[in-house]
Amino acid sequence: MSYGMLIDLTLCIGCKGCQIACKQWNDLPAEKTTFNADWSNPPELTARTWKRVGHHLVQKGDKLVWRFVPQACMHCNEAACEAACFVHAFYKTPEGPVLYKENLCVGCRYCMVACPFGIPKFEWDETFPLVRKCRMCYERIADGQQPACASACPTGATLFGRRDELLAEARNRINTNPGKYVPHIYGEKEAGGTSVLYLSDVPFHELGFKTVEKGEIPAEPIPSFSDRIVRWTLPVAATWTAVLGGLYWYTKRRSEVEESFKRQNSPQDNGEGS
Ligand code: SF4
Numbered sequence: 001m002s003y004g005m006l007i008d009l010t011l012c013i014g015c016k017g018c019q020i021a022c023k024q025w026n027d028l029p030a031e032k033t034t035f036n037a038d039w040s041n042p043p044e045l046t047a048r049t050w051k052r053v054g055h056h057l058v059q060k061g062d063k064l065v066w067r068f069v070p071q072a073c074m075h076c077n078e079a080a081c082e083a084a085c086f087v088h089a090f091y092k093t094p095e096g097p098v099l100y101k102e103n104l105c106v107g108c109r110y111c112m113v114a115c116p117f118g119i120p121k122f123e124w125d126e127t128f129p130l131v132r133k134c135r136m137c138y139e140r141i142a143d144g145q146q147p148a149c150a151s152a153c154p155t156g157a158t159l160f161g162r163r164d165e166l167l168a169e170a171r172n173r174i175n176t177n178p179g180k181y182v183p184h185i186y187g188e189k190e191a192g193g194t195s196v197l198y199l200s201d202v203p204f205h206e207l208g209f210k211t212v213e214k215g216e217i218p219a220e221p222i223p224s225f226s227d228r229i230v231r232w233t234l235p236v237a238a239t240w241t242a243v244l245g246g247l248y249w250y251t252k253r254r255s256e257v258e259e260s261f262k263r264q265n266s267p268q269d270n271g272e273g274s
């Protein structure tokens with residue numbers, strides 16, 4: 001059964017309860033940060049902030065209105081991060097979350113290049129850095145609970161459930177509230193579909209979303225792009241293996257020759273000792 005989240009931006013009041021709940025549940029430390037020009041804080045996702053709420057001042061009719069956008073991993077149905085990762089550290093679970101096996105990661109960061117939403121972040125300041133992102137609270141879901149962000153939301157803006165039921169709910173909200181929403185469920189088709197879905201009353205591109213209409217993101221899954229990365233990755237890895245193997249053989253052989261030369265020219269071997 002595949003789960004997801006429906007984030008109704010008309011209900012979000014920007015309280016950041018979801019952002020804080022994510023920090024608490026995942027035991028993520030606070031970090032020194034700055035206010036963005038739009039007063040959101042932090043200005044972008046980091047390795048220690050897996051969920052953030054963006055602020056957007058947009059024109060709606062003849063009024064300027066604030067809209068708030070909780071942002072985290074979209075948990076793509078066919079994840080580009082997974083396709084790009086040649087050691088298979090990223091994987092899509094049947095339950096919906098896209099997870100990461102840190103013990104397999106070699107730190108190549110192809111996942112970061114491949115992700116169309118710019119989600120995975122690297123622990124640049126760690127001695128043994130890893131890639132970090134939202135895990136949709138997989139353990140909570142397995143335990144029959146909802147993700148921490150959905151649980152904390154005081155307005156019901158973040159709804160957790162089965163993806164097919166969330167899609168039906170989103171369609172129902174659009175159909176039963178004519179004129180309230182833009183007639184589009186973000187994440188239904190983007191990048192081949194995602195487990196996280198959004199509803200909005202202003203066009204998504206005005207809220208910083210990459211859209212199919214503007215050619216910023218395909219409606220098809222991204223893995224075809226990632227495949228190209230992997231096709232490059234394997235020859236590069238093979239070349240490096242060959243180069244390093246050659247260097248190893250050369251260094252080893254040189255040591256052997258030097259040892260042999262020393263032995264042949266040592267006073268003992270020449271009968272010049274004692
Ligand atoms: S949003 Fe990015 S990191 Fe998340 S599943 Fe999709 S490709 Fe992977």
Ligand code: SF4
Binds near residue numbers: 014
């Ligand atoms: S907790 Fe709910 S209302 Fe508050 S910022 Fe997050 S989604 Fe919006």
